[in-house]
Amino acid sequence: MGVELPKNFLEFEDVRKEGFLRMKRLKEEGKSVVGTFCQYTPSELIDAAGLCEVGLCGRSAEAIPSAERDLPGNLCPLIKASYGHVLDKTCPYAFFSDLVMGETTCDGKKKMYEMLGRLKPMHVIHLPNVPDTERSLLYWRMEIEAFKEKLEESFDLKISEEAIRRAIRRGNRERRLMARLYELGRYDPPAITGLEMRSIMDGSQFIFDKEERFRKTEAKIEECEAEYRAGRGPYSGKRRPLRILISGAGLGGTEDKIIGAIERAGAAVVCYEGCCGISSRRRLIDESPDKDPILAIAEKYLEVPCAVMSPNERRMEQVRSTIDEWRIDGVISVNLHSCNPFGIESRNIGKSCEEKGVPHMKLETDFYPNDREQLKTRIEAFLELLESRKRGGKRK
Amino acid sequence: MTDEEYRELLSRFRNIRAEERSYLDALKKRGARIAGVFCSFVPLEILDAAGICSVNLRNGEESSILLSGEDLPGNLCPLIQSGYGELFSPRSSCMSFSELVIGETSCDGKKKMYELLAEKKELYLMQLPQGADRPYARKMWIHECRRLLRELEKRMGRTICGEELRAASRARNSYRLARLRLMQLLRRIPAPLSGEELFLILEGTERLFPLPGRISLLCELTAYLEERSRLLPEKRERKRILLTGCPIGGVSEKTLRLIESAGASVVCLENCGGLKEVYPMVDIDREDIMEAIADRCLEIGCAVMDPNRRRLDRIRELSKEYRIDGIVDIVLRTCHSYSVERFSVRELSEGLKIPYSSVEVDYSRSEIPRLATRMEAFLELL
Numbered sequence: 001m002g003v004e005l006p007k008n009f010l011e012f013e014d015v016r017k018e019g020f021l022r023m024k025r026l027k028e029e030g031k032s033v034v035g036t037f038c039q040y041t042p043s044e045l046i047d048a049a050g051l052c053e054v055g056l057c058g059r060s061a062e063a064i065p066s067a068e069r070d071l072p073g074n075l076c077p078l079i080k081a082s083y084g085h086v087l088d089k090t091c092p093y094a095f096f097s098d099l100v101m102g103e104t105t106c107d108g109k110k111k112m113y114e115m116l117g118r119l120k121p122m123h124v125i126h127l128p129n130v131p132d133t134e135r136s137l138l139y140w141r142m143e144i145e146a147f148k149e150k151l152e153e154s155f156d157l158k159i160s161e162e163a164i165r166r167a168i169r170r171g172n173r174e175r176r177l178m179a180r181l182y183e184l185g186r187y188d189p190p191a192i193t194g195l196e197m198r199s200i201m202d203g204s205q206f207i208f209d210k211e212e213r214f215r216k217t218e219a220k221i222e223e224c225e226a227e228y229r230a231g232r233g234p235y236s237g238k239r240r241p242l243r244i245l246i247s248g249a250g251l252g253g254t255e256d257k258i259i260g261a262i263e264r265a266g267a268a269v270v271c272y273e274g275c276c277g278i279s280s281r282r283r284l285i286d287e288s289p290d291k292d293p294i295l296a297i298a299e300k301y302l303e304v305p306c307a308v309m310s311p312n313e314r315r316m317e318q319v320r321s322t323i324d325e326w327r328i329d330g331v332i333s334v335n336l337h338s339c340n341p342f343g344i345e346s347r348n349i350g351k352s353c354e355e356k357g358v359p360h361m362k363l364e365t366d367f368y369p370n371d372r373e374q375l376k377t378r379i380e381a382f383l384e385l386l387e388s389r390k391r392g393g394k395r396k
Numbered sequence: 397m398t399d400e401e402y403r404e405l406l407s408r409f410r411n412i413r414a415e416e417r418s419y420l421d422a423l424k425k426r427g428a429r430i431a432g433v434f435c436s437f438v439p440l441e442i443l444d445a446a447g448i449c450s451v452n453l454r455n456g457e458e459s460s461i462l463l464s465g466e467d468l469p470g471n472l473c474p475l476i477q478s479g480y481g482e483l484f485s486p487r488s489s490c491m492s493f494s495e496l497v498i499g500e501t502s503c504d505g506k507k508k509m510y511e512l513l514a515e516k517k518e519l520y521l522m523q524l525p526q527g528a529d530r531p532y533a534r535k536m537w538i539h540e541c542r543r544l545l546r547e548l549e550k551r552m553g554r555t556i557c558g559e560e561l562r563a564a565s566r567a568r569n570s571y572r573l574a575r576l577r578l579m580q581l582l583r584r585i586p587a588p589l590s591g592e593e594l595f596l597i598l599e600g601t602e603r604l605f606p607l608p609g610r611i612s613l614l615c616e617l618t619a620y621l622e623e624r625s626r627l628l629p630e631k632r633e634r635k636r637i638l639l640t641g642c643p644i645g646g647v648s649e650k651t652l653r654l655i656e657s658a659g660a661s662v663v664c665l666e667n668c669g670g671l672k673e674v675y676p677m678v679d680i681d682r683e684d685i686m687e688a689i690a691d692r693c694l695e696i697g698c699a700v701m702d703p704n705r706r707r708l709d710r711i712r713e714l715s716k717e718y719r720i721d722g723i724v725d726i727v728l729r730t731c732h733s734y735s736v737e738r739f740s741v742r743e744l745s746e747g748l749k750i751p752y753s754s755v756e757v758d759y760s761r762s763e764i765p766r767l768a769t770r771m772e773a774f775l776e777l778l
């Protein structure tokens with residue numbers, strides 16, 4: 001069963017490619033650029049410094065062979081691709097970055113950044129391992145403060161407290177908007193496809209003017225809502241699709257093989273769960289005027305429920321509440337090859353799903369197309385199982 | 397010690413599993429409190445001062461991997477899989493004798509495995525910083541060490557004073573020194589014992605004797621081997637290899653033994669279980685002994701640290717000290733920290749003009765023929 005794409009579907013898809021030219025223009029105008037990789041980036045500080053933040057490429061297999069000259073084969077494709085694109089100079093955004101910011105999330109990235117630091121000016125922030133206020137917050141706040149100082153020193157500027165507060169408010173606006181985007185998936189049938197949801201999330205990052213980014217994203221959300229109300233939603237007039245939650249991180253290079261395959265088989269990906277799940281969107285940074293803004297930023301990012309944190313109860317809570325709120329029929333964990341944190345944590349994700357009485361399937365993949373058919377078969381089998389459960393009315 | 401006693405001791409150490417079980421069983425029966433640890437970052441001085449015996453949970457058992465079932469991914473470090481698998485072992489083991497496991501957030505795999513372990517066993521987790529050089533790293537780790545002390549005080553129902561910590565640190569330092577002296581015998585040409593014998597002794601003494609017994613046995617062995625080496629003519633024949641990387645328990649047969657049966661000598665074990673954990677000593681003259689204990693840990697040149705210059709500096713020094721002809725870097729499957737850091741070690745070796753080779757291994761026996769060919773080819777190059 002095919003899914004009809006709304007008319008502006010391609011718009012956000014093209015933004016990423018077009019972003020390259022936008023970035024070139026920005027650089028010509030004298031703007032400085034910070035390349036980043038991860039949800040732990042305290043983007044508010046980059047914004048407060050008047051710098052442009054861009055997510056660096058790490059989603060295609062093209063750069064992996066050259067990365068493997070320096071990096072081991074049995075390593076996460078995201079890490080290899082991120083390094084390979086910088087090495088090969090095939091990531092235009094890395095090329096234009098005046099500073100690259102990494103973070104010690106997982107062992108592989110942590111060590112890869114040591115090598116990347118030879119290719120680009122680099123700053124790595126050290127994350128705590130335990131997301132616990134008493135044990136970690138003070139030190140984590142120091143890391144964020146040190147990042148602020150690094151930006152000030154690298155770009156010869158001063159970041160005022162007022163600018164940070166403004167950036168916090170702006171960051172929160174973006175979070176609310178992205179939460180609304182996810183919430184389009186709560187409709188039954190959903191008012192958006194999973195692929196489109198991702199394409200907007202992903203594409204919007206490459207509109208570097210934040211006000212323009214918000215305007216376009218909001219217009220898109222409103223268009224989806226209006227279409228839905230007018231009976232022209234992607235699933236209007238069709239059989240209600242199975243509702244799938246995708247769990248995991250670093251999905252960029254696996255989108256078509258997994259989300260595409262699910263939706264081509266007639267089911268709908270209605271929400272995503274992981275570091276960029278709904279709780280990261282809904283958990284805003286404290287805007288109160290008497291709060292130390294750096295501490296407020298530190299508190300927020302300490303709560304990102306990435307599998308590198310231990311214990312990671314926040315993520316289990318997110319899985320359970322998303323299953324309820326999005327009325328999920330089945331959960332698919334997508335693990336990138338040899339990603340130890342997500343790989344091991346998928347067992348606890350499975351347990352959380354079990355508690356909710358929702359089937360869970362683990363997929364492990366990389367950025368190469370070789371396993372496309374195998375994944376498709378497994379996905380179809382899983383959807384069949386969900387379908388028969390639904391007919392049998394087994395859901396709790 | 398006579399030649400015969402030495403040979404007997406080695407053959408005992410070759411089959412320590414059963415003996416280790418009865419040793420721990422006897423300890424337990426005498427009312428000892430036992431805690432298990434996986435990693436050199438755990439400050440054992442604090443456990444010693446609390447009167448808790450520590451056992452090493454890196455058992456190197458291939459058979460335990462299967463016991464871990466489907467809880468863990470297949471493509472994971474065998475040390476983690478087998479350590480976790482011991483939880484399900486039907487026979488008694490270091491894991492079953494431990495009332496508590498003291499974990500640490502060194503690598504991702506262990507960090508996340510501990511979450512699953514905590515469902516079956518009492519776990520206390522220490523939080524390591526991601527690098528030793530951050531201005532706050534010491535403060536944070538000292539805080540973690542004090543937190544562990546409080547936890548153990550609570551568990552033992554008594555307070556532990558600074559002098560107890562100092563005495564424990566002194567004893568651990570003597571133990572480290574005794575291990576170091578033994579290992580330093582291999583600086584001689586020719587080495588008075590093989591790398592395989594060295595590894596057996598290091599493992600065996602640690603697993604079968606209480607701390608004071610280990611120290612005296614190591615001293616006795618060192619004296620015996622020193623005497624023996626006097627009888628050996630000074631001539632250089634075998635190529636001298638430095639092993640670095642992950643701990644080699646469970647893979648010594650396919651690394652150490654293969655290298656030595658191909659005609660070279662492993663004269664330096666830089667990894668954990670070898671020199672890595674003995675080098676930094678606790679500075680027992682410091683006023684705040686807990687700070688000295690914590691500082692020692694942060695000197696360990698483990699690849700989980702960002703950056704990890706300490707390891708590279710150590711390899712550079714050891715290469716001279718032990719007159720090394722070749723460096724072999726051992727990486728356990730999906731140990732990304734050591735695996736990615738090979739880039740830097742290789743580069744260092746090139747700078748030192750010492751041939752370098754690295755192997756990624758797990759605990760299975762099936763790879764032995766492949767690795768043997770690899771090692772022979774490498775040694776031919778030397």
